[in-house]
Amino acid sequence: MNQKKFENIPLSVLDLAPINEGSETAESFANSVELAQHVEKWGFNRYWLAEHHNMPGIGSSATSLLIGHIAGHTNTIRVGSGGVMLPNHSPLVIAEQFGTLETIYPGRIDLGLGRAPGSDQATAYALRRNLQSNVDEFPQSVAELQNYFSDNPIGRVKAYPGIGLNIPLWLLGSSGYSAQLAAVKGLPFSFASHFAPDYTMQAMQLYHQNFKPSKDLQEPYAMVGVNVIAADTQERAEWLATSSQQQMFALMRGMPTTFMPPIDNLEEEWTDREIAIFREKLDSESMIVGTPDVVREKLRSFINKTRANEVIINSQIFHQKDRLRSYEIVAELME
Structure with a gap:
């Protein structure tokens, strides 16, 4: 490719x-496979899946x-997490899972890590069995995970498979916290501008200003998320x-x-306030909606504004044919 x-x-x-309403989860997974195969042929760099729980419209739990x-079901495109919500899991379990994935699909796996639960408190409790973890533990969990993947991990407990595997770790965030942590640890950073646009520039500035080179990364590398819904009209x-x-x-x-x-008729379905929010979204930088020309200019x-090294595109579209077409339009904009 x-x-x-x-x-x-x-x-x-x-x-x-x-x-989708009226469909089964199996159809969702089949649609994801079809999309991944298409974007691989169209030249996209990576395909990430996000962890969410207790949400009937999201199948990537x-x-x-x-x-x-x-x-x-793909051959060359990088596949990874955007992201795994680390507080929900033992670092050892994640090390073993991604060590297994990297062993089966060498050189193609990314591990993006977030510190939010990806759910409400009740669901977080069901996942963890307690709510004792806090923000301060996230850096320790990341360090523990890095240790499991190192060539000579410290401690009696080892990740098999996992030791010595070169799995890129990314930190994900929607605020400045993970931006600063990624900078201090010298890791690539992915910002969720697609749902937290107001903090994008602050987070990017914090990441670039505080970046310290590491064995993993010599210069800052930031990927920014954006919603794109492209169509022919x-x-x-x-x-x-x-x-x-x-x-x-x-x-x-x-x-x-x-x-x-x-x-079809917003006035019949939504309140005036909801219609106003929708119109405001259409004008925002975090949601690019329109024809190929509109998408090109807004993207x-x-x-240019974010100085992103890479952009990751979220296209939540009901009809699979339109979803494929949206990503195809973006692919046609690539050089």
Whole structure:
């Protein structure tokens, strides 16, 4: 595969394995495989899956298993987590899981780590059996994970497989905390601008200003997330965008649902405030919605502003044909 680039930087894919209203999870996984195979041919750099729990519209809860499924149905594209929520897991378990993935698919696995639960408190308790972990433990857990992957891990407990495997560790975040930690540890950083756009520039500045070279990385490397919904007409792109907006409104109400189809008449479905939020989103830098020309210009502006080394694109689109077309349009923009 020849990797294509846009504005001299690689583009990647973030997938939440959306479960559509009226469909089954198996169909979601089949759609993810089809998308991964297509974006691999179109020249995208990596394909990441995100850990979320207790959300009926997201199928990527068992993230490590789904990474293996996608890697097994592709050949060259990097596959990884965007991310694994480390507080939910023992570092040893994650080391063994990703050590296994890297052994089966050598040179293709990324391990992105987040410090949020990816769920509400009740679900976090069900995952962990207690809520004793806190933010201060995250750096220790990252260091423990790095130790398991080292050539000569310290301590009696070892990760088999895991020892000596060159698995890239990324820190993920939606605030300045992980940006600073990634900088101090000399690790690549991925910022979730697609749902925390107001903190993007602050986090990027903190990362670049505080970066310390390490054996893993000599210069800062930042990937930034952005929502892109591309279509052949502006009207269709905006119509398709109503699905992801419905998902956001459902989460705001505390009533998550399966991924809903687009809606035709906003006035009949949404309040005036929700319509205003949707229109504001369409104008924001974190959600690029439109034709190839619109996407090209807004994506170029986003890259120039953030100084991102790489962009990871989230395209929550109900109809699989439209989802494939959206990523195809982005691929056509690459050099």
